[in-house]
Amino acid sequence: MANKDxxxxxxxxxxxxxxxxxxxxxxxxxxxxxxxxxxxxxTGVAVSKHLGAGTGIEDDAVIQAAPGQTIHILGSTLAVFxxxxxxxxYMPVGTVGDGTTAGYLLxxxxxxxxxxxxxxxxFALADLDLNYNVTSVALNAGNTNTGVSRQEIxxxxxxxxxxxxxxxxxxxxxxxxxxxAVGCRMVCQINPLCHYxxxxxxx
Numbered sequence: 001m002a003n004k005d006x007x008x009x010x011x012x013x014x015x016x017x018x019x020x021x022x023x024x025x026x027x028x029x030x031x032x033x034x035x036x037x038x039x040x041x042x043t044g045v046a047v048s049k050h051l052g053a054g055t056g057i058e059d060d061a062v063i064q065a066a067p068g069q070t071i072h073i074l075g076s077t078l079a080v081f082x083x084x085x086x087x088x089x090y091m092p093v094g095t096v097g098d099g100t101t102a103g104y105l106l107x108x109x110x111x112x113x114x115x116x117x118x119x120x121x122x123f124a125l126a127d128l129d130l131n132y133n134v135t136s137v138a139l140n141a142g143n144t145n146t147g148v149s150r151q152e153i154x155x156x157x158x159x160x161x162x163x164x165x166x167x168x169x170x171x172x173x174x175x176x177x178x179x180x181a182v183g184c185r186m187v188c189q190i191n192p193l194c195h196y197x198x199x200x201x202x203x
Contacts, residue, residue, distance in 0.1 A: 003176075003183035009035025009142070009149025010076040010115040010134075013172065013187050017110035019078055023048035024091060024102040028059035032080055032091040032105055033142030035149035037063045037134055037165075039071045040196040048101040050085055055196070057105055062136040063151065064194065068163035072196040075109035080147070089147035093139055111198035114189050116172045120152040123179045123186075131164035131191060133157035153186060165194040 023046045024032065032038065039058040046056025058071050081104040082088050083097035095102040108115075120135050135154035142149045153166055171177060172185040192198035 003178055003181045005118075005183035007118060007120075007150040007152050009033065009151045010037050010117045010188070011035050012076060012078070012108050013114040013116040016078070016108050017113045019106050019108050021051060021104050021106055022046075022055060022057050022074065023051055023104055024057045024095075024097075025059055026097050026100055026102050027094050028091065028102050029093060030059055030062060030140045031093050031142065032057070032077060032140060033149040034077055034080060034090070034147050036077045036140055036142065036151055037190075038074050038077055038105060038107060039063065040074050042071055046101075048104070049083070049098060050104065062138075062140055063134040064165040067133070067159075067161050073165055073190050073194050074196050075107045075113055075190070076115055077105050077149070078108055079106040080104075081106070090142060090144065109197065111190070111192060111195045114169070114187055116185055116187055117151070117153050117166075118183050118185045119155045120182075121155045122181050123155060123184055125179065127155070127158040128168055128170070128179065130158040130168070131161055132166040132168065132188075133164050134166060153188065162191055163193050165191055167191050
């Protein structure tokens with residue numbers, strides 16, 4: 001059966017181990033979609049109407065532009081809400097919200113959570129046990145018709161480097177996908193050194 005090349009972000013694989021709400025600062029410079037991996041804000045504590053003070057969503061960079069980046073990943077987006085906590089399809093760039101908070105994301109943020117995502121090109125068999133970066137359309141431009149992420153596993157980044165954010169565990173659907181063709185879906189996890197809750201690292 002031929003692979004289907006349909007980018008869909010990082011979808012939870014198996015049970016959701018934990019999910020929490022996080023605030024998006026007003027007028028974000030990137031968009032947020034269902035299945036997007038998102039990062040923890042590093043410029044200070046977010047303050048929002050519904051959550052009070054706490055960790056917010058980083059909005060000025062796509063995921064892990066370089067190995068070992070100091071902006072750490074929280075997890076994958078399960079749901080998107082506006083500033084009134086009403087569900088929306090996605091969070092557009094520049095959304096003002098209430099002037100402090102553009103809206104909220106429900107994030108599967110457990111450090112041992114597994115996800116399913118596809119590669120942006122074909123995998124090589126020798127690379128399946130390596131670590132990878134995430135590739136994202138500019139400004140996290142997902143599918144505006146479905147609200148689904150278009151993030152993928154960046155195959156060309158394969159390396160033993162433990163500060164690359166994604167570690168693979170194998171094919172998600174071996175009965176349907178061919179690993180050596182574009183669009184193969186893999187089970188993966190965020191590397192501990194790249195996860196906000198995964199290791200005792202400075203933020």
